[in-house]
Amino acid sequence: MAESSIKDEIYLISKGLYRLVSDIVGPECIVKMRRQKYKHFDFVQNCDNLPVFVITSGSMSEGFQFKSSDVDRMCVDRNAFVLTRLNHLHVKSLKTGSLFCMDNDECPPGFTLLRCLTSDRNNEEVFKCLAWRGDNIFLSSKMIREIILSSSETETHGPCQSENIMGIEVDTAFSLRSHMWPVQASCFITRSLDRRWPTYNVLKDICNDGCSFVPINSKQQTRSDVIDLEWRMSFSFAEKILIHSMNHCQFLCYGLTKLFLNEVLKQCSPPVNDLMCSYFMKTAVFWEISNNAEDWSIETFLPKFWNVFRRLIQWVRNGYCPNFFIPENNMFYGKICGENQRLLLSVLHDLYKDGYWCLLRCSSLNRKFENIITQPDIADMLSYNEEEYVSASAIEREKLRLIFPFEHTCPIHDRDGMITILDNTMRLNTDSDTMEYVVRLRLNNIFQQYTESLLMFTEPRRRNRKQYLTRKAAQALLIKAKTYFCVNFLHYSRCIYETGNYRKTIDILHFIKHRLQSQPYMYNWCLDDDIIMATKQQGMSYHTLIESFIVGDVTMNYLTSIDELLLECRAVGKHTGPSNLDIPPLVFINFLLILSYTRIENFQRLNDILDELQTLLHQNDNHHIFFTHKAISWEILGICQQIWGDRQSAFQSFINALNDKYNNFKEATIARINNLYN
Numbered sequence: 001m002a003e004s005s006i007k008d009e010i011y012l013i014s015k016g017l018y019r020l021v022s023d024i025v026g027p028e029c030i031v032k033m034r035r036q037k038y039k040h041f042d043f044v045q046n047c048d049n050l051p052v053f054v055i056t057s058g059s060m061s062e063g064f065q066f067k068s069s070d071v072d073r074m075c076v077d078r079n080a081f082v083l084t085r086l087n088h089l090h091v092k093s094l095k096t097g098s099l100f101c102m103d104n105d106e107c108p109p110g111f112t113l114l115r116c117l118t119s120d121r122n123n124e125e126v127f128k129c130l131a132w133r134g135d136n137i138f139l140s141s142k143m144i145r146e147i148i149l150s151s152s153e154t155e156t157h158g159p160c161q162s163e164n165i166m167g168i169e170v171d172t173a174f175s176l177r178s179h180m181w182p183v184q185a186s187c188f189i190t191r192s193l194d195r196r197w198p199t200y201n202v203l204k205d206i207c208n209d210g211c212s213f214v215p216i217n218s219k220q221q222t223r224s225d226v227i228d229l230e231w232r233m234s235f236s237f238a239e240k241i242l243i244h245s246m247n248h249c250q251f252l253c254y255g256l257t258k259l260f261l262n263e264v265l266k267q268c269s270p271p272v273n274d275l276m277c278s279y280f281m282k283t284a285v286f287w288e289i290s291n292n293a294e295d296w297s298i299e300t301f302l303p304k305f306w307n308v309f310r311r312l313i314q315w316v317r318n319g320y321c322p323n324f325f326i327p328e329n330n331m332f333y334g335k336i337c338g339e340n341q342r343l344l345l346s347v348l349h350d351l352y353k354d355g356y357w358c359l360l361r362c363s364s365l366n367r368k369f370e371n372i373i374t375q376p377d378i379a380d381m382l383s384y385n386e387e388e389y390v391s392a393s394a395i396e397r398e399k400l401r402l403i404f405p406f407e408h409t410c411p412i413h414d415r416d417g418m419i420t421i422l423d424n425t426m427r428l429n430t431d432s433d434t435m436e437y438v439v440r441l442r443l444n445n446i447f448q449q450y451t452e453s454l455l456m457f458t459e460p461r462r463r464n465r466k467q468y469l470t471r472k473a474a475q476a477l478l479i480k481a482k483t484y485f486c487v488n489f490l491h492y493s494r495c496i497y498e499t500g501n502y503r504k505t506i507d508i509l510h511f512i513k514h515r516l517q518s519q520p521y522m523y524n525w526c527l528d529d530d531i532i533m534a535t536k537q538q539g540m541s542y543h544t545l546i547e548s549f550i551v552g553d554v555t556m557n558y559l560t561s562i563d564e565l566l567l568e569c570r571a572v573g574k575h576t577g578p579s580n581l582d583i584p585p586l587v588f589i590n591f592l593l594i595l596s597y598t599r600i601e602n603f604q605r606l607n608d609i610l611d612e613l614q615t616l617l618h619q620n621d622n623h624h625i626f627f628t629h630k631a632i633s634w635e636i637l638g639i640c641q642q643i644w645g646d647r648q649s650a651f652q653s654f655i656n657a658l659n660d661k662y663n664n665f666k667e668a669t670i671a672r673i674n675n676l677y678n
Helices: 002-025 028-045 088-093 141-150 183-195 200-209 236-245 248-267 278-291 301-318 338-353 355-361 366-374 392-401 415-426 433-456 465-480 485-498 502-518 529-537 542-549 563-576 585-600 603-619 627-644 647-659 666-677
Strands: 052-057 070-083 098-103 111-118 130-133 136-139 155-157 160-165 168-178 211-214 230-234 554-557 580-583
Touching: 002 248, 002 301, 002 366, 028 052, 028 248, 028 392, 052 236, 070 211, 070 236, 098 136, 168 230, 183 200, 183 278, 200 236, 211 236, 236 278, 248 278, 248 301, 248 355, 278 301, 301 338, 338 355, 355 366, 485 502, 485 554, 485 585, 502 585, 563 580, 563 627, 563 666, 580 585, 580 627, 585 603, 585 627, 603 627, 627 647, 627 666, 647 666
Parallel strands: 070 098, 070 168
Antiparallel strands: 052 070, 098 111, 111 136, 111 230, 130 136, 155 160, 160 168, 168 211, 211 230, 554 580
8 A cells, every 4th residue: 555655746746847847848749849940951951052061969959958058060171971881882873972881890899980981182181181001091180180280279179179158068079971871880770679668750850960080099998090070979869869769858858958957057056067967868778778769658767767766876886878879888987986986976876865755856846846745645736738737928939949050141242152052941841830930030031241342342433333333223123022021221331331321321221220110020039028019910921021030130240441440340251261340230220320320420419329228238138239239339330439539437437348158259359458548
């Protein structure tokens, strides 16, 4: 009787915990939409003819949206191919590009050398990294890493370049691709067929996708003539397919493991969260599902999580974490050993001794889970039907978020390249309403940038009839490119400003300003539930909603014709290549108004606008200035204060810009501070 009562209690706690984690991680319908966004993103961003194509992975593409969630990008060389075993049919069928074959006799499990079979001199990056070893030529992972790192000043994380984009951690890795499944990982296929997870169709997709190779060597490798040539086998594509094939209970178990261990291990003294990375947790979930793919449900949610937790403790005790695809590859090697192993095992044992109550140490779960443990009957009062507890506005918000990442910066100096991107985008399969909005938005965005390039490469005041007509045609096209209402008019006002028509520029800017102040709007895709539901009830389409209510940043690049921002645009280009400067719309409006009033010498109005800009900056409101754009906003305020002659205030604004961690034009800020008193 007592045993039956305990089972009933665990059953109720499992139900309550499932609903609680679902509220934090996201219900199944929302998770599917997040994944769809990155699927669309992969389709869209590979429309150009660049030598690499990009595939996203990482926790955000898996469906998570924690504060710590990141995006991984795998940049795959289009003109280099890897064979997992030598097959002369593949060699003969290859007409262009470089071809390599795996050679792993001298490498630990999970690593290989890439022996060159044919090389393409046009593929310069790869060709320069070929190195002789004995009678054979191999591709050097060390040389590839050095070339990639020398082209950028971003931080490095293993084989990846790490950067922060709009507050999201993005890791980018160069890789080569093989569409053949490696012999080293053949046990994964036999194990999957035997245990029936993943299913046959999922397994077939994984094997057809093959694997990739990233330029990093094994910590176990001791031979100096091999270490610089060694490549790690990556199964990130297979892992993404496995995650997407999980049922929602399995996915939430993975989410709870990440959430619990990341938060709790970070609170330890010293913190040990860096030792237990998300990849180890993902691997533990994979093995647990593989051992028993059945009976993953709401009622068994808590015991299944506990099994995963026990598995991790066992691995730490043994100092061995078997790779899911190549079990002989111990992923703890060189990391979870010695003092690190002792410290982590001690922390995990302390948690394990507390039983299920250890989940209370997780701040995200704390209070609500305590109520569920102390009053399990609460679980029976909760709804588990997503149609009942997921709000309509939350679903509409996610639908809109499917669309927003598809603003695309085109090579404005290469108009033929832009036309190619336009052509490829138009060929995309729009088999869903969302994908149709995505393609339509991106086409308008590219179209707008194309017309801007026409304006940029023609002189505004030159007495050349052909260039004059080109500018006029481009201005007319620009105003018709319906990407966002606000951005269209702001770009148009910038074009008018460049022609020297300052009074017309002022009229347009005040019109935009009035429009923004007289109706609610959504800046930087901070989606307001009231606006979303009101517009949907009126039968308004997503595209109309985007055009009418959503306000984006003004993007400027190193070829800007606004002299007052030339220093910043060139500085940002030095660190990240031909990059962009994103300026919040209200900041840009006030900036261009101040420049225009300066030109016509209306100093009273200039002073009024400068006061508005100062107030805007000191409000510290993310609704008008996103936190990643504070630095450029302080910089612009400093420039305007310097124009007005207030050097002391300008100095303080430049210092604020310099101290902002998202300032990626520091050289320009330092130069302005130095020039202020020289």
